[in-house]
Each structure stands twice: as structure tokens, then as C-alpha cells.
Amino acid sequence: MDHPAISVVVPCFDEGEMIAACHQRLTGVLQGLDAWYEIVYVDDGSRDSTLAILQAIHASDPNVTVVELSRNFGHQTAVTAGLEIAKGDVVVITDADLQDPPELIAKMLELWAQGFEVVYGVRETREGETGFKRWTAKLFYRLINRLSDVPIPPDTGDFRLLDRKAVEAIKSMPERHRLLRGMCSWIGFRQCGIKYARAARVAGKTKYPLNKMINLALDGVASFSTVPLRFLAVLGFLTAALSVIGILYALIVRLFTHTWVAGWTISFIGMLFLGGLQMISIGIVGEYVGRVYAETKHRPLYLARTVLERRGDPPRLR
Numbered sequence: 001m002d003h004p005a006i007s008v009v010v011p012c013f014d015e016g017e018m019i020a021a022c023h024q025r026l027t028g029v030l031q032g033l034d035a036w037y038e039i040v041y042v043d044d045g046s047r048d049s050t051l052a053i054l055q056a057i058h059a060s061d062p063n064v065t066v067v068e069l070s071r072n073f074g075h076q077t078a079v080t081a082g083l084e085i086a087k088g089d090v091v092v093i094t095d096a097d098l099q100d101p102p103e104l105i106a107k108m109l110e111l112w113a114q115g116f117e118v119v120y121g122v123r124e125t126r127e128g129e130t131g132f133k134r135w136t137a138k139l140f141y142r143l144i145n146r147l148s149d150v151p152i153p154p155d156t157g158d159f160r161l162l163d164r165k166a167v168e169a170i171k172s173m174p175e176r177h178r179l180l181r182g183m184c185s186w187i188g189f190r191q192c193g194i195k196y197a198r199a200a201r202v203a204g205k206t207k208y209p210l211n212k213m214i215n216l217a218l219d220g221v222a223s224f225s226t227v228p229l230r231f232l233a234v235l236g237f238l239t240a241a242l243s244v245i246g247i248l249y250a251l252i253v254r255l256f257t258h259t260w261v262a263g264w265t266i267s268f269i270g271m272l273f274l275g276g277l278q279m280i281s282i283g284i285v286g287e288y289v290g291r292v293y294a295e296t297k298h299r300p301l302y303l304a305r306t307v308l309e310r311r312g313d314p315p316r317l318r
């Protein structure tokens with residue numbers, strides 16, 4: 001097969017223990033493919049030895065580009081920074097922890113050659129992940145697929161191959177709250193998944209504690225769905241309808257009985273209920289208003305301190 005020029009984007013945050021092993025394995029796979037390739041490492045504000053190791057790798061390997069972000073901008077933004085600098089006909093996104101086997105890239109390329117513009121990895125098994133993480137992941141995909149207009153294939157991560165057209169499409173989406181796997185779904189094009197067994201992390205620990213996972217899930221829902229807002233409107237109508245019954249009841253009690261002073265229970269409950277409902281509603285609306293605010297500031301998505309460009313020959317693109 002006549003291979004395209006391949007870029008591999010690897011976001012790294014405190015992966016000092018991992019990065020050398022990662023580079024070795026990736027390089028082995030890519031050299032075996034007999035194609036032009038580059039590896040773009042994005043240092044996402046690491047606090048450990050990651051940057052120093054990346055600089056050493058860059059000095060010894062002409063196929064490596066290193067982007068050093070000015071601080072930690074988060075995984076999805078780091079990947080975006082990599083996508084923007086990647087030059088290949090196809091771009092593969094993978095993690096630095098070798099949980100996603102780089103050997104799969106060959107298979108992805110085969111599917112690309114068959115005309116698929118997005119080839120995403122589907123995790124069939126997940127080693128070394130807690131039952132809780134698996135359960136929350138399942139819940140996340142179920143929720144997002146119920147709420148959002150674009151389905152996101154379950155059990156996908158960011159391990160995927162994108163054709164140049166897909167990369168340009170993603171680059172044209174300037175939104176701040178980014179869930180790349182959702183954006184990849186949204187752009188359309190011909191897509192297909194390949195199943196693989198996700199290995200456990202070789203070293204280091206996950207950079208996705210619970211709070212970051214919740215944020216990612218919230219981003220997914222709020223960026224791809226306005227169902228929560230519609231849900232509020234429906235809830236508003238329902239409570240309004242309910243309150244008509246309450247009003248009628250109060251009037252009847254007031255006009256036709258003598259026990260009308262005793263109505264405080266219902267008004268107390270009603271007050272609590274409506275107060276709670278309003279707080280929730282304001283919160284949800286606020287979530288969206290906050291996003292509008294973040295977008296209107298038009299800040300850059302990330303800032304790079306340095307970019308160490310690759311020193312090898314430029315690709316001969318198709």
C-alpha cells in the first residue's frame with residue numbers, strides 16, 4: 001500500500017515516567033510502516049521531567065516536533081494544539097501512556113485507504129480501570145446519546161485517525177469547551193470504528209480524576225445539546241399547570257368552606273418546591289450563559305511558550 005504522510009499527536013501531562021517508552025514503541029511502529037512520519041508531542045504544562053525528556057528526544061530524532069504550552073490547558077486543548085501543527089495527510093491522536101496500542105495504526109491506515117476519513121478506536125475491554133470508571137463511562141455515553149443531536153459512538157476515546165479533510169474541519173471549530181470525540185462525530189464524513197483491547201497504563205497514574213471526568217461529561221452534554229434548556233421549559237409549563245390546580249383548590253377552600261386558615265402546609269411545600277425548581281433552572285441557564293460568555297471573550301484556545309519544529313524533510317503531501 002502506498003502510505004500517506006502520517007502525523008501522530010501525543011498530548012503529555014506529567015508523563016516523565018512514560019514518555020521514553022512511548023517514543024520507542026511509537027517509533028518502532030512508524031518506521032515499520034515505510035512512510036513519511038512525524039510525532040508531535042504537546043507538553044501540556046507538565047511539572048515533572050516530561051519537557052526535558054521531550055527536548056532530548058527532539059535533539060536526537062529529526063521526526064519529532066515538540067510544542068510546549070505555557071501552562072496546563074487540559075487534554076482536549078493539548079490535542080488541538082497538536083492538530084494545528086501536524087502536517088501529515090493523516091493525523092493519529094493517541095495518549096502518551098501506551099494504553100492504546102500504536103500497532104493498530106497499520107489497520108487504521110488500511111481502513112483509511114478504503115475511503116474512511118475518520119477511523120476511531122472502540123475499546124472492547126479496559127484493563128486496569130476500576131469498575132467505577134467503566135460504569136461512569138457507560139452512563140456518560142448513554143446520557144449523551146439520549147440528549148445530543150449527534151450520536152457519539154460508545155466506548156470511543158480520542159485514539160483515532162483523521163484524514164486531512166477531517167483535521168481541517170476540526171480546526172475550523174473554534175469552540176472553547178471541546179469534546180473532541182463529539183466534534184469528530186459532528187463533522188460527519190465517512191467514519192468507522194475498530195475494536196481493540198485497551199491496556200492498562202504502563203506507568204504513572206491517570207490524569208483524569210473524577211472531577212475532570214465530570215467536567216468532560218458536562219462539556220459533552222452542554223456543547224452538544226440544548227435539551228436541558230428545553231427540559232426546563234417543559235418543567236415550567238408542568239408546574240404552571242399544577243399551580244392552576246392549586247389555585248382552584250385554594251379558591252374553593254376559601255369560598256365554600258370554613259377551614260381556609262389551615263392551608264399553610266400546601267403553601268409551605270409549594271414555596272419550597274418552586275424555590276428549588278427555580279434555583280435548578282437558574283443554574284442550568286447559568287451553565288449556558290457561562291459558555292456564551294467564555295466564547296465571546298475570543299481568547300486563544302492555548303498559548304505556546306516554545307515550538308521545537310521537526311528537523312527532517314517536509315512531507316510530500318498528496
Ligand code: UDP
Nearest residue numbers: 011012013044074075078095096206207208
Ligand atoms: N493529558 C494532558 N493534559 C491533561 C490531562 C491529560 O495532556 O490535563 C494527557 C495525558 O498525558 C495522556 C492523555 O492526555 O497522554 C490521557 O490522559 P490519561 O491517560 O491520564 O487519561 P485516561 O486514559 O486515564 O482516561
Ligand code: MG
Nearest residue numbers: 095097099201
Ligand atoms: Mg490513559
